Each structure stands twice: as structure tokens, then as C-alpha cells.
Amino acid sequence: MPKGSSESETNGGKDPASLRDGYRTTFEQNLTYSVPDDEKKDFVPVTLEVASTEYKSYMHAVHGMIYCFGECILWDRYKQSGQILMQMRCDGMVGFPGGLMDQDYDEPIVDCLNREMAEEINLDLEKYKFLQSDYLLSHVNHRKKLVTHFYIHQVTEVEIREIEFSTLKAKDWGHETFGTIRVPLFAMDDGFRGFPVFLANRFAGNARDQLLQGIVKCGLLSQKECDVYVKSFEEYIKRPHT
Numbered sequence: 001m002p003k004g005s006s007e008s009e010t011n012g013g014k015d016p017a018s019l020r021d022g023y024r025t026t027f028e029q030n031l032t033y034s035v036p037d038d039e040k041k042d043f044v045p046v047t048l049e050v051a052s053t054e055y056k057s058y059m060h061a062v063h064g065m066i067y068c069f070g071e072c073i074l075w076d077r078y079k080q081s082g083q084i085l086m087q088m089r090c091d092g093m094v095g096f097p098g099g100l101m102d103q104d105y106d107e108p109i110v111d112c113l114n115r116e117m118a119e120e121i122n123l124d125l126e127k128y129k130f131l132q133s134d135y136l137l138s139h140v141n142h143r144k145k146l147v148t149h150f151y152i153h154q155v156t157e158v159e160i161r162e163i164e165f166s167t168l169k170a171k172d173w174g175h176e177t178f179g180t181i182r183v184p185l186f187a188m189d190d191g192f193r194g195f196p197v198f199l200a201n202r203f204a205g206n207a208r209d210q211l212l213q214g215i216v217k218c219g220l221l222s223q224k225e226c227d228v229y230v231k232s233f234e235e236y237i238k239r240p241h242t
């Protein structure tokens with residue numbers, strides 16, 4: 001038998017049945033939190049203090065948005081004032097890097113975020129660590145007994161490219177995450193293709209709302225610009241689909 005292929009070598013001698021049960025528990029728990037039926041109305045804004053006290057017993061998830069400023073013109077036509085990174089998740093939904101916090105540890109939220117960033121996108125924490133001052137907002141979903149926390153972190157144009165390149169070496173690349181993607185922050189001449197069509201993706205949790213709030217907060221789009229794109233997106237999803 002080749003090295004590493006026997007059960008005792010691969011699981012440290014533990015009973016394979018108990019390992020499978022442990023795996024199944026985690027897996028089933030994840031299924032509960034990851035079903036793609038999240039609705040915007042289910043996520044209610046909550047302060048960090050209330051989230052950490054009143055809803056301490058809920059599951060907590062933390063996600064982060066990396067962004068930069070820098071004008072970029074596509075085909076001499078469509079202007080973007082910066083870039084935002086999201087990711088294609090293995091379940092086909094779009095989300096931010098991050099994940100569920102382990103309830104057994106009293107780990108600070110931002111530390112959990114940085115750990116997930118290193119695992120999912122291979123973020124170099126010596127250079128690009130998220131700070132508590134990057135915290136933006138939290139939401140509670142009573143139906144799922146879930147709290148989501150959201151951070152945004154600015155880097156430079158050169159740095160965002162470096163981050164994108166190094167994601168391919170992430171531990172979770174090709175498993176949990178299928179790679180980072182840039183958010184198209186413009187609309188083409190038809191008013192739909194670009195950001196409105198991007199918004200029509202299926203987003204995990206309240207990632208779409210986090211994105212829209214993050215964009216305005218960091219100043220990549222004004223609230224008014226964002227509202228126009230959201231209106232186009234709402235029109236777009238009503239169109240018959242071929």
C-alpha cells in the first residue's frame with residue numbers, strides 16, 4: 001500500500017467511523033448556515049456591542065472587503081475609480097473571503113477574519129492585516145441564529161494586484177474558494193451590463209448589501225450613483241431570461 005494511504009496513517013490512528021461522524025456534524029452544521037435562501041429582509045443591522053452580548057450564543061461569521069482607488073478606463077469608454085475583491089465560492093455563490101467563527105474559542109473577531117483571509121486568499125498578514133479600525137457593520141439573522149460582521153481594508157493598486165496573484169497559492173483555493181474576482185464598477189451603454197448584471201449574481205448571506213454599503217462607505221461610489229445601479233439591477237432581474 002503506498003505511504004499515507006492506510007486509514008491509520010491518514011487519520012492518526014483514530015476510529016474512521018468517529019471521524020466520519022465528526023465530519024458529518026460539521027458538514028450538516030455548515031449546510032444549515034450556507035443554504036442559499038438568504039433574503040435581505042432577514043438581516044437586521046445590529047451594533048457590535050449588542051451582537052457580542054445579546055447574540056453571543058448565535059453563530060458569528062466575519063467577512064472582509066479589500067479595495068483600492070485608482071482610475072481604470074475599459075476600452076477607452078467605461079471609467080472605474082477603483083477595484084474591489086470578492087470571491088467565487090465553491091457553492092457557486094459570490095461572497096467575500098471570511099467564514100464562521102469557532103464558538104469554542106473567545107478569539108477576537110478581527111483575528112478570526114485575518115486567519116480566514118490567510119487560508120482563503122493567502123493574504124500576507126505581515127503587510128495587509130485587517131485592523132479593528134476597518135470594522136464597518138454587523139447584521140443579525142434571527143431565522144438562522146446568525147450574526148455577520150463586515151470589515152473593509154484599503155490597499156494600493158499595486159498591492160491589490162499582488163494580493164490577486166498570490167491567491168492561487170491559498171490553502172483553500174480550488175476547494176472552498178474558486179478564486180477572487182473583481183467587481184465591475186461601471187455600467188455599459190445599455191445600462192445593465194457591468195455592475196447591475198454583477199449584482200444579479202446569487203450572493204452568500206448578506207454579501208450584496210455589505211458590498212453596496214462598503215462601496216459607499218469607502219467612497220468608490222456615492223450613494224446616488226449606487227442607487228442608480230441598484231435600480232438598473234432591479235429592472236434587469238425582471239427581464240425574461242433566455
Ligand SMILES: O=c1[nH]cnc2c1ncn2[C@@H]1O[C@H](COP(=O)(O)OP(=O)(O)O)[C@@H](O)[C@H]1O
Binds near residue numbers: 207
Ligand atoms: O460574504 C459574505 N457576506 C455575508 N455573509 C456571508 C458571506 N459569505 C457567507 N455568509 C453567511 O455566513 C454563513 C457562513 O459563511 P461561510 O459559508 O463563508 O462559512 P464557512 O466557510 O465557515 O462555512 C453563510 O451561511 C452565509 O449566510
